[in-house]
Amino acid sequence: MSDQDQKPANSLREELPEEVPAAKPPAADAEAEKPAALTGRQRLVKGLWPPRVTRAQLTVALLLFGLGFGLAVQVASNSDSDSALRGARQEDLVRILDELDDRTQRLEDEKQGLEKQRDELENSSDQAEEARRQTVEKERQLGILAGTVAAQGPGITMTIEDTKGTVEADMLLDAIQELRAAGAEAIQVNGVRVVAGTYLTDSGKSVSVDGNKINAPYRFQVIGKPQDLEPALNIPGGVVQTLEKEQATVTVERSSKIVVDALRAVKRPDYARSSSR
Numbered sequence: 001m002s003d004q005d006q007k008p009a010n011s012l013r014e015e016l017p018e019e020v021p022a023a024k025p026p027a028a029d030a031e032a033e034k035p036a037a038l039t040g041r042q043r044l045v046k047g048l049w050p051p052r053v054t055r056a057q058l059t060v061a062l063l064l065f066g067l068g069f070g071l072a073v074q075v076a077s078n079s080d081s082d083s084a085l086r087g088a089r090q091e092d093l094v095r096i097l098d099e100l101d102d103r104t105q106r107l108e109d110e111k112q113g114l115e116k117q118r119d120e121l122e123n124s125s126d127q128a129e130e131a132r133r134q135t136v137e138k139e140r141q142l143g144i145l146a147g148t149v150a151a152q153g154p155g156i157t158m159t160i161e162d163t164k165g166t167v168e169a170d171m172l173l174d175a176i177q178e179l180r181a182a183g184a185e186a187i188q189v190n191g192v193r194v195v196a197g198t199y200l201t202d203s204g205k206s207v208s209v210d211g212n213k214i215n216a217p218y219r220f221q222v223i224g225k226p227q228d229l230e231p232a233l234n235i236p237g238g239v240v241q242t243l244e245k246e247q248a249t250v251t252v253e254r255s256s257k258i259v260v261d262a263l264r265a266v267k268r269p270d271y272a273r274s275s276s277r
Contacts, residue, residue, distance in 0.1 A: 144186055147193040147264035151186040155223040155258035156230055161249040162216035169200040169207045171246070172218060175239045176200075179222050182232035186223040186260040190214040193262040226254040 143149035158175070160167060176194055179187060187194035192209040201208045206215045222229055230252050233239045240250045 145196070146266070147186075147195040147262070148266050150259070150261040150263065151223055152257060152259045153185070153223045154226055154256050155184075155221070155254075156226050157253045157255060157258065158220040158222065158233065159251050160216065160218040160220075160243060162218070162246075163249075164247045165205040165216075166246040167207070167216065167218065167243065167248050169202045171239075171243060172207055172209075173200045174242070175220065175233070178232055178239050179220070179224070179229060182224065182228045184222045184224040184229060188221045188260045188262045190219055191262050193260070193264050195264055221258050221260055223258050223260055230254060 140149060144151045160172075160175075172189070176187060176189075176198070189209055192212045192214065194209070198210050203213050206213055207218070208214070233250075233252055240252070243250050
């Protein structure tokens with residue numbers, strides 16, 4: 001075929017219009033632009049990453065890390081000790097056990113010694129407290145007898161009316177002695193405390209007690225057992241009858257509370273000293 005014959009064919013192909021692409025429906029384009037649906041795993045990963053850590057969570061994480069590290073170190077140390085014991089000879093194991101037994105015994109002895117010291121201290125404290133209590137009580141009792149402290153208790157009140165002025169010091173002294181013999185523990189006469197060294201003297205128509213002049217009526221305040229004190233004064237030929245013979249009037253009254261509050265000054269002995277060491 002000649003060039004002329006081929007030319008029309010080529011021209012014909014060039015003149016033909018190019019193939020036009022098929023148009024896509026609008027619905028198809030919209031579906032293509034939509035994002036693909038996420039699966040459950042993808043949603044979980046998206047929720048966990050990137051992590052959002054609060055200060056409290058960070059603190060807990062650090063504490064857990066420290067605890068785990070400490071446990072790991074302890075386990076490693078125990079493992080090393082176990083390994084050393086497993087590799088030790090029988091003689092070494094026996095020696096280690098003996099040392100542990102000796103140490104345990106020493107600790108037990110020390111414990112018993114400390115417990116003994118504790119018991120001794122407790123007993124000593126109790127004994128010291130009891131000794132202090134007894135000392136205070138003894139001091140109180142001696143103070144009552146010496147007239148340096150006030151006292152109260154059951155007893156009697158004896159009043160002697162002497163309108164004739166016939167009552168003398170020896171009669172009052174007899175009354176004091178009779179009361180002491182009946183168990184009187186504290187006596188006071190017209191505001192003067194009667195003690196072991198008390199003396200009575202006549203002073204004109206009155207009486208002096210330890211140098212203190214007192215006048216009738218003579219009022220005795222006595223602490224003791226009333227059931228013993230009153231009968232001792234009223235025995236036949238006793239104090240009451242003797243005073244009544246002198247035309248004095250005597251009244252004795254029992255009481256559940258007698259107060260003896262007259263005090264004597266503490267006198268230091270000039271020569272006597274305690275012999276206790």
